[in-house]
Amino acid sequence: MPELPEVEVVRRGLATHASGRTVHRAIVYDRRSVRRHPGEMEAFESELSGVRLGNVVRRGKYLWFELPSGLPDQTPQAALVAHLGMSGQFLVKSTKDRREPHLKVSLAMDPLEQQPNVVRFIDQRIFGGLFISPLVPTDDGAAGGLGSDLALVPDAVAHIGRDVLDPVFDGPYLASLLSGRPSAIKRILLDQSVVSGVGNIYADEALWRAKIHYLRPAADLKQRQVFALAQALKDVMSEALEAGGTSFDALYVNVNGASGFFSRSLAVYGLQGAPCSRCGTPIKREKFMNRSSYFCLVCQRNR
Numbered sequence: 001m002p003e004l005p006e007v008e009v010v011r012r013g014l015a016t017h018a019s020g021r022t023v024h025r026a027i028v029y030d031r032r033s034v035r036r037h038p039g040e041m042e043a044f045e046s047e048l049s050g051v052r053l054g055n056v057v058r059r060g061k062y063l064w065f066e067l068p069s070g071l072p073d074q075t076p077q078a079a080l081v082a083h084l085g086m087s088g089q090f091l092v093k094s095t096k097d098r099r100e101p102h103l104k105v106s107l108a109m110d111p112l113e114q115q116p117n118v119v120r121f122i123d124q125r126i127f128g129g130l131f132i133s134p135l136v137p138t139d140d141g142a143a144g145g146l147g148s149d150l151a152l153v154p155d156a157v158a159h160i161g162r163d164v165l166d167p168v169f170d171g172p173y174l175a176s177l178l179s180g181r182p183s184a185i186k187r188i189l190l191d192q193s194v195v196s197g198v199g200n201i202y203a204d205e206a207l208w209r210a211k212i213h214y215l216r217p218a219a220d221l222k223q224r225q226v227f228a229l230a231q232a233l234k235d236v237m238s239e240a241l242e243a244g245g246t247s248f249d250a251l252y253v254n255v256n257g258a259s260g261f262f263s264r265s266l267a268v269y270g271l272q273g274a275p276c277s278r279c280g281t282p283i284k285r286e287k288f289m290n291r292s293s294y295f296c297l298v299c300q301r302n303r
Contacts, residue, residue, distance in 0.1 A: 002084045004163055004197030005240035007061050010090050011147060014063070015056040017092040018119050021109040022052045033104035033123055036156070037131035047132060048080065048107065059145035059166075060196025062157045066148060067132070078134050079154045082121070085128030092116045105130055131156070142168055163197035164233040165241075171227030178218040178226060185221065185229075186214035186293065198233065200291045201269045202240065206232040207295065208268045213302040214293045239265065268294040 002010075026048040028034050031041040054066035054076055064079035082088070091100065094116050095108065105121040121130060133154035138144050144153035146165060161177075162169060177194055178185075188194055189203045198206075207214050209232035212225055221229070243265065267277055272285040276296040286293050 002061065002088070003199035003202055004060060004165065005202070005237055007063060007084060007197070008058055008146070008165065008241055010084070011056050011058040011063055013092065014065075014090060014119070015147060017116060018053055018107075018109065019056050019065070020053065021112070022050065023048050023107045023109055025049060025108045027106045027108070028104070029106070030104045030126070032126050033121065033129045034131060036129055044130070044132070053080070053109075055148040055150075057145040057147035059153065059157055060160050060163045060192055062145075062154075062160060062196075064133075064145075064154050064157070066135070066150070066152075076135055076150070076152070078132055080130065081133045081154045081156055082130045083128050085123060085125065087125040088121065088123040088128030091120045091122060093118050093120055133157070140168075160192055160196045161194045164195065164230075164237050165197075169195075169230065169234070171223075171230040174230040174233075175223060175226045178221065181218040183218060184215045185212060185218045187289065188218050189233075190289065195233075197237075200293075201266070202233070202236050204269045204294045205236045205267060208300060209236060211299050213300045214288065214295055215302050268296065270294065 026045045028041045028045055034041055034044045037044045052068055054068060057064050057066065057079075062081060062083055064081040066076040067078045067080060068074055069077040082090070095118055097118075100120065100122050102122050102124040103120055104123050104126070107119040109117050109119065111117045121128075123129075133156040135144075135150075135152040136155045136158055138151045138153050139158070141151050143149050143151055174195075178188065181188055186203050186207065189198045189206075190200070204214070206229060210225065210229040212221065212229060268283050271283045271294060273282050275281065276283055276299060279296065279298045281296050281298040283294055284297055286295075
């Protein structure tokens with residue numbers, strides 16, 4: 001499943017190739033991919049026709065295009081929201097390019113010289129989707145997500161917590177989120193309503209960097225550990241972003257179809273039995289929340 005760095009890579013690609021352009025025609029090839037849109041397929045196609053795509057914004061694993069309101073101040077009141085689910089991809093192509101298998105939605109944009117003019121949403125497993133949602137004010141008055149200064153967020157995304165690449169995220173902010181919570185720290189990191197965008201891979205990598213066992217109760221962590229974890233989360237996400245994300249198969253690519261290479265830098269995830277790069281102890285794997293947790297028994301003691 002694409003995680004925060006992968007979705008941010010996609011956001012940047014869409015901002016480069018699609019932001020500011022007008023949709024001439026929206027075509028839905030599979031109504032399941034717009035099932036969350038009121039009126040579903042026909043309404044989705046008609047409501048996007050002739051609409052100019054604004055800023056591309058991201059919070060956690062959600063992306064959205066701000067849509068113009070038509071009001072004198074042009075403040076957007078709605079957004080085209082996308083979630084990649086387990087296998088969703090956005091590709092920006094030329095009209096002449098062959099149609100991909102599993103193509104679900106296409107947005108034909110105004111032609112620009114030397115620029116591709118179709119945004120294609122591909123989704124093999126159909127857990128992702130697109131829909132239009134009204135924008136509402138953020139509860140803290142800060143920008144709704146990365147990519148826009150507006151303190152607005154789609155109503156359908158308002159319950160999602162801020163992510164670790166958000167400017168407000170730091171040690172004190174994470175400490176405020178963890179205060180008094182008795183749950184295991186990894187369980188909290190995977191709770192998208194608390195901290196968004198942290199999936200299994202990056203949770204394991206950040207916990208290893210901060211030398212914290214994944215089962216430690218969050219409330220038991222010392223301030224220095226929380227601050228170290230906040231920095232580790234930011235570092236691992238930033239490094240993954242620079243590498244273009246983590247690709248284990250063809251289900252994650254950027255808007256140009258290229259894979260990410262952060263998998264080559266992983267310290268623990270997927271490395272059961274390999275020596276810890278800090279102490280040499282074999283990396284251990286345990287089942288957790290229908291997933292796998294990878295950690296070092298020596299560097300990450302459960303105490």
